Amino acid sequence: MAKKRVQPKVSSSGENIRQYAVALVVTAATVWLVYRYAAVRYGVEGLSTLNKSLATSTLLLLGIVLLLGPLSRLFAVFDHFLKYRKELGIMTFFTGVTHVYLSMFPLARRGPWGFYASQPLSAYAGLAGLIIMFILLLLSGAVVERSIGTRVWWKLQYWGARLAFIAIALHFVVLKYQSMVQWFIDRGAGGMQGMLWLPPISLLAAVFTFFVLVVRLSELFGPRAARAITQLSFLTATVLTVWLFI
Numbered sequence: 001m002a003k004k005r006v007q008p009k010v011s012s013s014g015e016n017i018r019q020y021a022v023a024l025v026v027t028a029a030t031v032w033l034v035y036r037y038a039a040v041r042y043g044v045e046g047l048s049t050l051n052k053s054l055a056t057s058t059l060l061l062l063g064i065v066l067l068l069g070p071l072s073r074l075f076a077v078f079d080h081f082l083k084y085r086k087e088l089g090i091m092t093f094f095t096g097v098t099h100v101y102l103s104m105f106p107l108a109r110r111g112p113w114g115f116y117a118s119q120p121l122s123a124y125a126g127l128a129g130l131i132i133m134f135i136l137l138l139l140s141g142a143v144v145e146r147s148i149g150t151r152v153w154w155k156l157q158y159w160g161a162r163l164a165f166i167a168i169a170l171h172f173v174v175l176k177y178q179s180m181v182q183w184f185i186d187r188g189a190g191g192m193q194g195m196l197w198l199p200p201i202s203l204l205a206a207v208f209t210f211f212v213l214v215v216r217l218s219e220l221f222g223p224r225a226a227r228a229i230t231q232l233s234f235l236t237a238t239v240l241t242v243w244l245f246i
Contacts, residue, residue, distance in 0.1 A: 019084055023090070024091060027095060030057045031053050034057050035052075040198070041201070051099055051107055058095045058096040059172060060205060061095065062089070063211075066216060089140075121170075121174050125167045125174065130164075132163050136156070139156055179202065203244065207241055210233075211237040
């Protein structure tokens with residue numbers, strides 16, 4: 001039997017501040033950890049490495065936002081974390097918009113639209129994901145929810161977050177596919193700096209994306225099957241991640 005969904009209680013202003021603070025800490029920690037890994041792997045620190053971290057963190061954090069719903073329905077231990085979903089989604093928008101800004105202006109080699117001309121599918125998919133997240137941000141307020149009705153508001157948030165994740169995942173796959181395949185061929189041999197034998201952060205993000213998609217789709221088969229599929233996919237993703245480092 002599916003676990004009855006408990007509607008989150010209306011938070012006080014103090015609780016709202018605490019939830020934003022937790023979301024901010026989680027976001028900052030994710031960006032920092034990914035940045036440190038990228039700095040070690042590529043042997044470079046600075047704005048370009050921060051941009052890689054922001055891009056990857058946007059995908060990871062949005063994936064966490066999408067996981068909180070099904071995990072809380074399937075496993076009681078995740079119930080406590082569900083209340084941070086909205087705030088974490090808002091923080092994710094800011095990591096994404098910062099990544100786009102850095103890519104289009106400070107780090108652009110051929111002008112703001114050079115990347116869009118050279119890699120249109122990847123670039124516009126990423127931009128579409130950001131636009132969807134911006135629309136969700138505008139719709140996230142309680143005033144909007146009351147204006148359009150909770151049912152419509154929830155459907156917009158539900159489908160919007162999923163479309164944004166798919167768009168950002170497509171951005172990653174198209175942009176990094178060749179480099180990921182090349183890493184499997186030579187394992188970073190011939191690199192002049194860094195520790196290129198370590199798996200690229202894009203490949204690690206791809207494994208996580210696979211896990212998110214499997215968990216989301218697992219609920220189509222009912223709660224019992226979904227729990228088993230989620231546990232199996234988590235084990236598979238963990239083993240695959242460990243194997244990449246061996």
